[in-house]
Amino acid sequence: MSMEIAIPQPVERENYLNKEYGALSWLLTTDHKRIALLYLVSITFFFFIGGFFALLIRLELLTPAGDLVQADTYNKLFTMHGMVMVFFFLIPSIPAVLGNFLVPMMIGAKDLAFPRINLLSWYLYIIGGALMLHCMLTGGVDTGWTFYTPFSTNFTNTKIVEAGIAIFIAGFSSILTGLNFVVTIHRMRAPGMTWSRLPLFIWAHYATSIIQLLGTPVIAITIVLVAAERALHLGIFDPKLGGDPLLFQHLFWFYSHPAVYIMILPSMGVVTEIIACFSRKRIFGYSFVAFSSIAIAVFGFLVWAHHMFVAGISVYSALVFSFLSYSVALPSAIKVFNWTATLYKGSIRYDAPMLYAFGFLGLFTIGGLTGLFLAALGIDVHVTDTYFVVAHFHYIMVGGAVMGYLGGMHFWWPKISGRLYPEGWARLAALIVFIGFNLTFFPQFILGYMGMPRRYYDYSHMPEFQVLHVLSTAGSTVLGVGYLLPMVYFLWSMRYGKPASDNPWNAAGLEWKTASPPPTFNFDEEPVVTWEAYNYEELDAPPHKQEVTVG
Amino acid sequence: MTGHESAKSPLKMYFAVWAALLMFTFITYKVAFIELGPFNAVVALVIATLKATLVALFFMHVWHAGERLIKVVVGGVVFFLLLLLTLTMADYLTRPWS
Ligand code: HEM
Numbered sequence A: 001m002s003m004e005i006a007i008p009q010p011v012e013r014e015n016y017l018n019k020e021y022g023a024l025s026w027l028l029t030t031d032h033k034r035i036a037l038l039y040l041v042s043i044t045f046f047f048f049i050g051g052f053f054a055l056l057i058r059l060e061l062l063t064p065a066g067d068l069v070q071a072d073t074y075n076k077l078f079t080m081h082g083m084v085m086v087f088f089f090l091i092p093s094i095p096a097v098l099g100n101f102l103v104p105m106m107i108g109a110k111d112l113a114f115p116r117i118n119l120l121s122w123y124l125y126i127i128g129g130a131l132m133l134h135c136m137l138t139g140g141v142d143t144g145w146t147f148y149t150p151f152s153t154n155f156t157n158t159k160i161v162e163a164g165i166a167i168f169i170a171g172f173s174s175i176l177t178g179l180n181f182v183v184t185i186h187r188m189r190a191p192g193m194t195w196s197r198l199p200l201f202i203w204a205h206y207a208t209s210i211i212q213l214l215g216t217p218v219i220a221i222t223i224v225l226v227a228a229e230r231a232l233h234l235g236i237f238d239p240k241l242g243g244d245p246l247l248f249q250h251l252f253w254f255y256s257h258p259a260v261y262i263m264i265l266p267s268m269g270v271v272t273e274i275i276a277c278f279s280r281k282r283i284f285g286y287s288f289v290a291f292s293s294i295a296i297a298v299f300g301f302l303v304w305a306h307h308m309f310v311a312g313i314s315v316y317s318a319l320v321f322s323f324l325s326y327s328v329a330l331p332s333a334i335k336v337f338n339w340t341a342t343l344y345k346g347s348i349r350y351d352a353p354m355l356y357a358f359g360f361l362g363l364f365t366i367g368g369l370t371g372l373f374l375a376a377l378g379i380d381v382h383v384t385d386t387y388f389v390v391a392h393f394h395y396i397m398v399g400g401a402v403m404g405y406l407g408g409m410h411f412w413w414p415k416i417s418g419r420l421y422p423e424g425w426a427r428l429a430a431l432i433v434f435i436g437f438n439l440t441f442f443p444q445f446i447l448g449y450m451g452m453p454r455r456y457y458d459y460s461h462m463p464e465f466q467v468l469h470v471l472s473t474a475g476s477t478v479l480g481v482g483y484l485l486p487m488v489y490f491l492w493s494m495r496y497g498k499p500a501s502d503n504p505w506n507a508a509g510l511e512w513k514t515a516s517p518p519p520t521f522n523f524d525e526e527p528v529v530t531w532e533a534y535n536y537e538e539l540d541a542p543p544h545k546q547e548v549t550v551g
Numbered sequence B: 001m002t003g004h005e006s007a008k009s010p011l012k013m014y015f016a017v018w019a020a021l022l023m024f025t026f027i028t029y030k031v032a033f034i035e036l037g038p039f040n041a042v043v044a045l046v047i048a049t050l051k052a053t054l055v056a057l058f059f060m061h062v063w064h065a066g067e068r069l070i071k072v073v074v075g076g077v078v079f080f081l082l083l084l085l086t087l088t089m090a091d092y093l094t095r096p097w098s
């Protein structure tokens, strides 16, 4: 034919990324997916700041003498490291990035229940973060991230009040995220998405949100009390005025122990999704895994004084808290057993997300078991405030929570960006992170058990500790490379990565039933759910053959 | 009370609650100057609790909340507050040296 035919140009579908351009379209967005990306950029920034402090700490400990920095600088380094990592990276990490992006999509909703409050929560985070930065640049704080009284109220002259306000504000961003998730999960589930069909990622975030709502106000008020005591000498924590310094620790840990579950529960949710997908099976014991999340959220509030065993609390209450701490290990163990049982006879694939999930399983288990050591009164007296504790909580927070976060970022990256990341590099990075992590933190268990105290910058009285410290510092540089790699190839893939299909992993879950990247309101039509969660057997079943009847 | 009654004059109700709160504040202030020993704290705490209850019931609309879920939430919050108080007091009250 001689007629000209207009060849249809392959137009890119409209999605949440290309719908609008320009800084304002991001800064004023109420789209939960865009807010998730705002959070992603901000927490990554703080992760590298916190990491920079960690590197300086490790460099100081390379030699027994305190030679790189001065004693009070060192105090500020570990304080700012802890505050940044806990309040400005890890607590918002999975909920505010992956949770924000995925909670509405997984339940088949258009957005969170309160999109504007969601944006407000990011602004609060940024205001708190800016204050924290200002505080660090103008002198910082030297109390440790724990703000213990009476040092924080009566003695130190560093910027306690400013750091306190920064954390107070960031706390409200965390509360608002939790509130949004609770209401969204209750009210906005798609037709057919019953509670028992929710992905376990949602259950984990529901439990996390409960902790955020119940716990965060307590730390906020506690910090206000510290500031008030400093400014007005109220006599809440000062025994001279009729107060009690241990009251601070009670209030602080009433939040801060549950806060470790704010950090780990979302990661457990991520790992659950990954394990189901890459072993192509329904999660073993769905309701046990779901309810153990809630149990962790509740029991997590009953164990806080295990941080105070040597602080002078009554022995009777120490006994009770020791016992209760053991009991909170049960729901965590239930999860580990159920994940393992899910793997059993699964057709396992070793893609990068699964490598991170395996890393999580092993490292979280070590972190959890050493937690039991610490819950035992006698052993805790020996290892309190040593590197054993530092190793323990890094196995949970870095080996557990950060591994899960990275696994989740890889798993959902095709959905978030519409591009595939380079699988070979990703597997390599997962391996480097795993090796670097263990090299950094395993020696710290031994160091701590031998008596290396935490928060000391000089160990020249014990030069034989140096070998293990050198190993640890070497490991931290490996770990640093492992963390930089994903940053580089994620950025690379946004431009050069292969376009991702809607469901590159052939995964179950509503978020995979829409385009990658998704349209602004997530689904073109409201989904109706008629299947159970993790229906991998159905997904993988060979297509139905026409029944041939003889006769 | 039913929803109708409250709809009659919510403004009046708000002002009444506000007045009650101010009155309680005034009482707290006055009582602080009377020497009651340990009971100063008790009185202050009781009044503060009453005020918080008023705020929750009327300003936060718990009184008229038809939904069970809201009652569960409020109950849950109070429960966790009691946990904080009892387990902390369990330490203070069993220290043999104090
Ligand atoms: C999300 C990641 C992390 C979190 C949540 C975290 C949290 C913490 C916390 C809360 C402390 C205690 C600070 C204090 O004593 O006040 C700490 C100390 C420390 N962390 Fe991290 N950390 C993270 C990552 C890392 C990494 C990647 C490294 C290794 C390079 C590291 C190395 C250290 C060191 C060496 C200390 C000092 C221990 C001491 O002298 O007491 N941390 N971290």
Ligand SMILES: [Cu+2]
Pocket (backbone or CB within 6 Å): A256, A257, A260, A303, A304, A306, A307
């Ligand atoms: Cu704890």
